[in-house]
Amino acid sequence: MRFSFNWLKNHLVTKLTLQEVADKLTSIGLEVEEVIDPSLTFKNFSLAQIKDVRKHPGADYLKVCTVTDTCGEEYNIVCGAANVRAGLKTILARPGAVIPISGATLRKSKIRGMVSDGMMCSSEELLLSSKHNGIIELNPDTDLTVSVADALGYDGGILDVSVTPNRGDCFSIRGIARDLAAAEAGEFLDIKIKDCLAAFPFPINVTYENSESYSHYVPMIAFRVIRGVRNGESPRWLVSKLKSAGMNSISAVVDLSNFWMMDQGRPTHIYDLGKINGDVQIRFAGIRETFIDIKGNEHKLLPDMMVAADDESPLCLLGIMGGKKTACTENTVDILIESALFDQIFVSKAGTLLNLTSDSRARFERGIDRDSCVSGLEGLTKLILENCGGAASEVCVVGENQIRDIKICLHRSKLEKVSGGSGDWNTDCQMLKKLGLKEVESGRDASTFSVPSWRSDLEIEEDLIEEVLRLRGYDSIQPECIDIMATGRDRILQKKMKIIEIKRLLISRGLSEVITYSFTKKELAEALGDGKKLIHLINPISVDLNVMRSSLLPNLLASASISQNYGRTNFGIFECGSVFHDDCEQQLRIAGIRLGNSDERNWLSKTRSVDVFDAKGDLFAVLQHCGAEEKVLSTEVPAPFYYHPSRSGTLLYKGKNIGFFGELHPKIGKLFNISGKIICFEILAEQALLLKPEVLLYRGKVFPKINRDFAFVLASKASVGNIVNEIYKLSPLIKKAVVFDCFDLNIRQKSIGITVTLVAEDRTLTEGDAQGISGKIIRYVESVGGELRRNEPDS
């Protein structure tokens, strides 16, 4: 909420400066978002009058003026403006002034040989307008003793306050002044509103629909007619006040209504009485009824929205916005004023459904003073009669105010428990009273307060504690150390730390971590899904993000595609995040992709493109870090359908799926517009994180190991991985079996070289041991269709 400092001073007598008031507001919870302090902006500027204008001896277009400032001091000013003339009242910038448009500091200077003691300013130079119309011409009757800021309508400076949604009462200058006074920033001027004398009875018929189905919602509305108003231009004080609030002047009557809303927080609506046909009906909107608002926009109303209507059509969407039909113009003579008490939720719902915001809605939504219905109407009537003339009718009230009498007991002990120390109990109670609370029962350890009509946000004791603490200022609370309980890393934190270790591991392998949105596009999710039902968003932010991801791959691939478009060729990225399925809600996954070459071009090695075994390497590195032993991991084909059917696999841990790896199907590359092979791995992280690293016991002295190399001939499509896994099972002495060579012999057969390491933990192995195991290995390979190559390949 924006308003001027002088406006605030209508309600608050204060010795504080603008900035001090701003700081105070922020410290009591009314955050000041902007302060415009003209006394800083206009330092070294003053109001001035031109006494005398002479020709410049050195230039035809320049004039030399004698100017007196506020203190009567004379200056010689060289000026080139066309409108410069003797007697003109204007604004003078003296040396040291910072000119707003350029930010430059003005200095005394010589212009064409003549000394100039300063500069007379245009409104453009002061950033007051964008047009250059010569120097500013102040009104001839301007009092030269006021400040520059006041002469320019800054009204003592501007405050922009952000009001939290619970503080409807502070959506008014009066309310803000009351809060400041309670925080000892000044004295609140509690201006009482007197009733106006009625000149005639209320002249129109108001009907009130009493719908049974909406019986919980009974608004109270007060009406009054004023006849014979002059709705011309608003007086200058009014225009200037509204301007400080960022509002444009429309017409006197409308401006006064807006002024009253800002001043008192009391929204009202004014109808042009001459445009109302027949009775005024307060009713719910009809089915398919439409309403044209004051800006000319048409809205389709719903049956639970309330309107004021005449015999023809809705005139006003109650609590939110008036209609075009009965808008006041300069020709308006007779007016109908509506001042009401609408339900917060009701106004909020209607406004949200129609997506209509207004100052009125903002106040009703947050809650307005429940007792201001009639008094607010009286206050506005007085303003209109004073400024626009006319005669007022009697007041007509429909509906009723449901009395709420809330009493809250504040216990001193509870207050101290929250604040951590003891404040002064009497001062605290005094502050609450200044907010308008009535101390109905006072005591040394507890006091009971009744809540005023404008503070519907105060309901429980904690609310009062907050009031006391914020008015004292949170700064007054001394920080107090908590007792530190040592806790170890619990189960979940341990899992979290494990995840970070995995991330760091993958990074050391050349992959970069990315984080992408948890939602993705349905078509992409389906192309990379596992056939399970997707979770759809009812209200996605865009059609490209309309389902929850069931795989990390769509967003990873989209991101890779963008990188490739930006010219990256060789890179890898991974993500560790949740995926969502309709049946088993949320699961952790890790997935990575690599594109292009494994190496940048370099002089030491040949580059090669990334392949399936890079992905398998990443996958193994993670699983081994999690604690999976290589020999219990087995590789099987196939992988899911979005992988290359003969260059991909599924990794099983003790017979259960734990990850996938391989080259993606070329159609996926096409879908994401990625060129080249895409190498990819996916880890079912929930399962992987359950693994426990095997604890290896230290058995002292290590006995010598024996290595044996074997060369086998196998069928081309034989699974070497499975053979190696089986070899491990042949003897506990086999500690390692590594494939060191593999090549095709012919179209049907391949040759593999395996080196096997044997170690016993309790003795030195003999040649006999080694031969026995070798025999077992050879017999096993023969049993699966392989044979030992008798002639060694490299002999």
Place this chain on the structure above:
Amino acid sequence: MCLFALDKLLASCLLEIERCDNLKKLDVLKSTLFGKNGKVTEIMKELRNLDDSQKHKVGAEVNGLKNCIMEKLNAKFRELEVKELDKRLSSEFVDVSMPSRPEYSGKLHPLTKVEEEVSDILSSYGFVFAEGPDIESEYLNFTALNIPDHHPARTMHDTFYVHKLADEKGRRLLRTHTSPVQIRAMLENGAPCRFFSVGHVYRSDYDATHTPMFTQIEGLMVDQTVGFSHLKWIVSDFLKKFFVVKRMRVRFRPSFFPFTEPSAEVDISYDMRDGKMFFGAGEKWLEVCGCGEVHPNVLKYGNVDPEKYQGIAFGFGLERLASLKYGIPDLRGYFESDESWMSAFGFSHFAR
């Protein structure tokens, strides 16, 4: 045997040794002197023919000659070995100004780094990590946090709802904050307790300062007496540790949240020097945290008796913390995974 001849032999041997310029020649020379029929060997053999009186005298002379030659020979061996090694090494030249083998290391996302930092600090206060799902019930996300039915946050405008049937816990939605974890933690563990949670939250908003998904970190402490003074200490100490400054100017401003009463927003002071932010000093303020005393209704929803227990809670935006600490400008960069962004703001794998 003539002693004069011995002297001559010695001189010629020494000369020959001196003239040798490689190890091979020296080897050959050695065998012509000390081999089976070598010159020195021959003389030694002749000694056997002498009578005892001569044997003694000449023997000493011959031994002296033999030792002298041996010594010279060994010295020459050492000299030539050094020379030849030097020669070989100089022939093994490589241009060490050539680049080494390329190394490949990725980057850690700054949010992961900051999450780790924040978790470390909160764990040090005895806060235990707690989790909850991203897809929450309307009940846990709103109702149990004292956010009334008509609150604007509940509208489709701000909150993402998912296509699932509503049950007694209301519709299913993407959590708009991590606070439902507070309720879950209280229900599961009771009071007293200390928890923190980190996770993705979702709000239907997209511009330079909003992304539809972002990350929150939130702490909750419930105990018999835990007041605003404790809250001030924890939040201030946390900020001091997070920004690694000795002193941190922190401002607590009254504010409003439905789930806390009293509520506060927390600003930290900073100073701009050469376009960089310095925290802990300066006159400018920046909002970093929302916090407060847990509303008694929220404690009740967590099955904690508000007559017996108090709670404090605080929350930060992880992206904002990361942006401030590491000077990361646009919020959207966090989820775009652009390479230049990652190389500027990502961390190497051993960065702690």
